[in-house]
């Protein structure tokens with residue numbers, strides 16, 4: 001005989017009023033603080049957005065709200081300056097550099113983390129030293145080298161070095177690879193993988209967050225990079241990237257703040273979109289670097 | 294199908310001065326289930342990894358099917374391995390995990406899936422084919438790991454403590470399953486465990502390692518009945534054999550005042566020896582060596598009586614087996630009688646077995 005069991009009536013206990021009031025006040029305090037911080041961070045963006053919709057005369061006045069709203073500013077950006085060319089150059093720089101950086105850094109990091117070979121410690125030390133070297137130290141000799149290769153004036157001097165590994169990425173990936181249990185790699189070895197295949201399949205899959213973080217860091221860095229493109233392509237507007245174009249935008253004709261802001265917004269947009277798309281991988285990666293780095 | 298041979302195989306990890314595996318000579322016949330057993334740190338895993346090609350062989354050779362594989366990488370050795378933590382890829386489904394070796398071998402997707410499903414059916418896992426390893430229990434993961442090993446039909450299976458992460462009951466069940474599977478497939482198997490009960494039930498033959506050296510290899514019964522030295526005697530059997538330092542005079546041992554004749558084989562021996570007595574070689578009776586009961590452990594029909602007695606002026610712990618119904622109570626005074634025909638004798642210095 002099956003006994004009919006009545007559903008258990010769970011009467012949720014309400015915390016006492018004093019506790020509830022304390023929790024409420026705490027929540028209000030927390031949220032006010034966070035909202036204030038968010039507004040502080042958002043203010044410049046909102047200012048840019050509003051200015052980009054104004055006429056140039058209004059942009060120079062003190063009024064904050066655009067009147068009339070001029071959407072055509074975003075169109076003018078493309079006609080008044082070679083914006084497309086800059087965008088394509090930036091894309092070329094960021095994409096090629098990022099692909100090269102990931103493809104070259106992952107195997108090196110794997111070799112430093114997982115393979116046993118003579119000179120491994122020394123090699124890792126060299127990577128660490130390269131990591132600590134300020135870029136200004138190497139700029140002059142590198143410039144001379146690229147000049148001798150007749151590549152100054154193009155974007156290759158900023159793209160190609162990424163194909164030979166990046167110290168920070170190697171370091172970050174190595175630290176992550178060290179945490180992959182050896183058994184996974186051994187299992188793959190026994191099941192028919194060579195070391196390259198292990199890197200390409202097992203390691204890449206297990207280290208996806210770390211690799212995504214490295215790729216994102218690289219993309220953002222190259223996308224915003226100003227110093228190196230200026231150094232190598234400053235004389236050759238044909239190869240300018242967005243960051244360079246943006247700084248030159250003002251001086252192209254007379255300063256047109258509304259157009260400058262519209263251009264700025266267009267430059268920022270892909271980064272923001274990319275961040276939201278890859279937010280999870282990115283945040284995961286940042287915490288990773290926080291813990292392991 | 295292949296036999297396996299270690300020839301003076303040695304592994305010395307860099308930075309250490311004692312070999313983890315020391316001149317191992319061991320032959321595993323085609324289709325045989327060989328168990329490597331020994332205490333922690335005895336070199337079992339190292340020996341297995343040398344066979345898999347995951348660990349460099351520093352001296353000697355390893356042969357599979359008569360082929361010298363000492364310098365071949367793992368993928369060229371045609372072995373499959375089950376790891377202690379299973380090493381299932383978390384991002385692959387059960388089906389993809391099982392089929393992984395086929396994928397590496399370049400087998401077409403449809404064929405891979407068909408074979409994976411067949412293996413899963415054999416292991417009773419067909420319901421789980423679409424799941425990820427994180428959605429499986431320990432025992433189910435263990436089966437998937439087995440599936441990944443058998444799908445390629447390798448010439449040798451290697452297993453490193455595959456059951457040590459399971460609970461006791463599941464362990465016993467999986468033990469039986471593994472034995473049945475190996476019998477069906479008839480594949481040469483080298484199985485590592487530190488659990489001597491697992492070794493005795495699974496192995497056609499068992500190899501006992503200690504400090505990287507092979508102590509004895511033989512059928513389970515042989516190890517139990519005729520341990521070749523003091524270490525094997527103490528390691529095989531549960532509870533462990535009683536080992537007492539005694540003095541031998543004219544072919545007889547004085548066992549706490551009791552004179553125990555030991556037959557002709559040891560008649561020449563005189564002086565200090567180690568007397569080994571399995572719990573069942575000690576009888577609780579009305580006369581013999583007086584002892585005091587410390588603990589009684591009952592296992593259904595049998596009981597083990599842990600007691601302490603004076604032997605040669607020294608307090609010695611002794612374990613005896615009795616019927617549970619007739620077991621003495623804790624603290625009781627009892628008398629222990631030796632069955633001389635079941636006694637083992639070992640040299641006090643070298644630990645080697647004396648006599649037949």
Ligand SMILES: Nc1ncnc2c1ncn2[C@@H]1O[C@H](COP(=O)(O)OP(=O)(O)OP(=O)(O)O)[C@@H](O)[C@H]1O
Nearest residue numbers: 306307309313332333334335336337338339340487
């Ligand atoms: N990578 C290594 N480097 C140096 N020494 C090692 C290394 N791996 C194992 N050893 C040493 O080799 C010896 C044998 O180790 P091994 O792992 O083979 O033991 P085991 O019999 O499998 O033990 P357990 O039952 O605990 O798994 C141990 O003394 C261990 O300290």
Ligand SMILES: [Mg+2]
Nearest residue numbers: 337338339453
């Ligand atoms: Mg081990």
